[in-house]
Amino acid sequence: MKTLQELTAIAKAFDIHGNILDIKPLGNGLINDNYRVFTDGPDDYVLQRINTAIFRDVELLQHNIECATAHIRRKGGMTLTFLRCKATGKTYWTDGETHWRVSVFIKDSFSYDTVNPEYSYFAGKTFGEFEAMLSDIPDTLGESIPDFHNMELRVRQLKDAVQADPVGRMAEPEVQAILKDLLPYEEEMCKAERLYREGKLPKRICHCDTKVNNMLFDDKGRVLCVIDLDTLMPSFVFSDFGDFLRTAANTVAEDDPAWEKVDFRMDIFEAFAKGYLEGAGSFLTPVEVENLPYAACRFPYMQAVRFFADYIGGDTYYKIKYPEHNLVRTRNQVALFHAAWKKIPQMREIIAR
Ligand code: GN1
Ligand code: MG
Numbered sequence: 616m617k618t619l620q621e622l623t624a625i626a627k628a629f630d631i632h633g634n635i636l637d638i639k640p641l642g643n644g645l646i647n648d649n650y651r652v653f654t655d656g657p658d659d660y661v662l663q664r665i666n667t668a669i670f671r672d673v674e675l676l677q678h679n680i681e682c683a684t685a686h687i688r689r690k691g692g693m694t695l696t697f698l699r700c701k702a703t704g705k706t707y708w709t710d711g712e713t714h715w716r717v718s719v720f721i722k723d724s725f726s727y728d729t730v731n732p733e734y735s736y737f738a739g740k741t742f743g744e745f746e747a748m749l750s751d752i753p754d755t756l757g758e759s760i761p762d763f764h765n766m767e768l769r770v771r772q773l774k775d776a777v778q779a780d781p782v783g784r785m786a787e788p789e790v791q792a793i794l795k796d797l798l799p800y801e802e803e804m805c806k807a808e809r810l811y812r813e814g815k816l817p818k819r820i821c822h823c824d825t826k827v828n829n830m831l832f833d834d835k836g837r838v839l840c841v842i843d844l845d846t847l848m849p850s851f852v853f854s855d856f857g858d859f860l861r862t863a864a865n866t867v868a869e870d871d872p873a874w875e876k877v878d879f880r881m882d883i884f885e886a887f888a889k890g891y892l893e894g895a896g897s898f899l900t901p902v903e904v905e906n907l908p909y910a911a912c913r914f915p916y917m918q919a920v921r922f923f924a925d926y927i928g929g930d931t932y933y934k935i936k937y938p939e940h941n942l943v944r945t946r947n948q949v950a951l952f953h954a955a956w957k958k959i960p961q962m963r964e965i966i967a968r
Contacts, residue, residue: 622650622662628708629698629717632656642726643828644843645933651720659720660698664713669932670845673714675757677706680844682754683820690748693840695719724831724839730863732886734836738863739887741838742825742855743894749820749847750898756820758848764823766805766913769920773797776927784927789942793923796949797916800956804916806909807851815902821850825859852903856891857914860884864911865951869918870944877950879958884911885965892966908962912955919948 617625622638633656641649641661646669652660670676680697687694696719697706707716730738762768777785777794784790810816822829823846831839862869864883867876888907892899925932926941935941 617664622652625708625715626652626660626662626717628700628702628715629660630701631660631698631717632658638662647845652717659722661718661720663716663718665707665716665845667714670759672757672759673707673709676759676845677716678754679756679759679847681706682752682756683749683844683847686752686754687745687748692744692748695721695840695842695844721831721840721842723833725834726828726831726842728828728862728868730827730883732882734832735859735863735883736886736890737832737836737838738825738827738830738859739890739892740894741830741841741890742822742859743891743896745841746819746821746852746855746895747898752820756848759845760848763846763848764850764854764917765808766917766920767808769917769924770801770805773920773924773927776924780927782927782929784929790927793919793945793949797919797923800916800952804913807853807906807913810902810906811851816851816906817900817903818849819852819898820847821852821854822847823850823854823858825855826862827859828862851910852895852899853906853910853913856888856907857910857912859887860911860955861914861918861948861951863887864955865915865947867947869947870940871947872943874943874946874950877947877954879911879951879954881958881961881965884958884962888962888965904966907966908959911962912952912959915948915952915955919945919952922948 619638623635626635631654633654636653636655638650638652641651646666648664650662652662665673667673684694698717699706700708707714807816822841824843829843830841833839864880866878866880867873922941922944926945930941933941
C-alpha cells in the first residue's frame with residue numbers, strides 16, 4: 616500500500632492541471648487498484664496501479680488503449696483520455712517495480728452493478744457501436760492477456776489446477792461435485808474456438824470485460840463512456856455480448872452466496888440484444904447472430920471455470936475478501952450457466968424477432 620504522499624508524487628509525474636487536494640480509493644475492480652485524484656483545477660483524475668502480474672506487457676497494453684481511444688475520438692465518440700508522463704511522454708509511469716497511469720475523471724457520471732431493461736438497451740447499443748467504431752481501426756492491436764477469452768485454454772487451466780491441487784482443495788466433496796457438473800459441457804462451450812478454426816467465425820476488436828460496472832451513465836441512464844479498456848483486443852463478439860449479460864441478467868451479484876436465488880433475466884436479455892443488434896447489426900455475420908444465445912451461456916461458464924481454477928489453484932488471480940470467496944463465486948456462476956442454458960430456446964425466439 617502506498618501512502619498519500621507517495622501517490623501524490625506519482626500523480627505529479629503526469630501532466631495534470633491544478634493542485635492535488637486529496638487522493639481516495641475508487642470503485643471495486645478485481646484486478647487493478649484505482650484512486651480518485653481530487654484537484655482544484657478543471658478536472659479530477661483517476662490514478663491506477665496496473666496489475667502487471669496480469670498485464671505483463673504494459674507497452675502493448677497502452678499501445679492498444681492509445682490506438683483505440685484515438686480512433687474513437689477521431690470518430691466523435693466519447694472515450695477515456697490518458698495523460699502522458701512528463702519525463703518520458705508515455706501514458707504510464709514506472710519506478711521499475713510498479714506501473715501507474717492517469718486518466719481524466721469523467722464528471723457527473725454514475726456506475727452501477729445492476730441495471731434495469733432500459734439501461735440494458737442503452738448498454739447494448741453502446742457496446743455494439745463501440746465494436747462498430749473499432750471495426751475499421753488501422754492499427755494492429757495485440758492480446759494484452761494472451762488467449763484471454765480462449766475457452767479451450769481456460770478449461771485446460773482448470774484441469775491443470777485439478778491435477779496439481781496445490782492447496783489440497785480437491786479433497787472437498789463440493790469441489791468434486793462442481794467439477795462433475797461443469798465438465799460435460801466442455802465441448803459445447805468450446806464451439807467458438809472450433810468455428811474459428813473452421814474459418815466460420817471472425818475475430819474483431821472487442822472490449823472483453825463488458826461487465827455492467829465498466830460503463831459510465833449520466834443521470835438519465837444514457838451511456839457516457841465505456842471504461843476499463845485493458846482487455847480491449849481481438850476476440851469473438853460473443854465476449855462483449857456474453858459478459859454483459861453474465862453480470863446484468865443475473866438476479867443477484869456474481870458473488871452472492873445465495874446461489875438458489877440466481878436466475879437469468881430474459882427482460883434484460885431482450886433489451887440488451889435489441890440495443891446490441893441495432894449497434895452492431897451492420898457488420899455481424901449470420902453465424903455471429905445465430906450464436907448469441909450460446910454467447911449468453913459461454914460467459915457464465917467461462918467465469919465459473921476461471922473462478923474455480925483460481926479457487927483450486929490457491930486464489931492467486933482474483934482479489935478475495937474471505938477464503939471461500941472464489942468457491943462462492945463459482946457456485947453462483949454455475950447456477951447462472953444452468954439458468955441461461957435452459958432459456959436458449961426463448962433466446963433464439965427473441966433474436967429471430
Ligand atoms: C475482472 O477488472 P474487472 O474487475 O472489471 C476480470 C474479468 C472478469 C471479472 C469478474 C483482466 O474484471 O475478466 O470477468 O473480473 N478481468 C481480468 O468479475 O481478468
Ligand atoms: Mg472494471
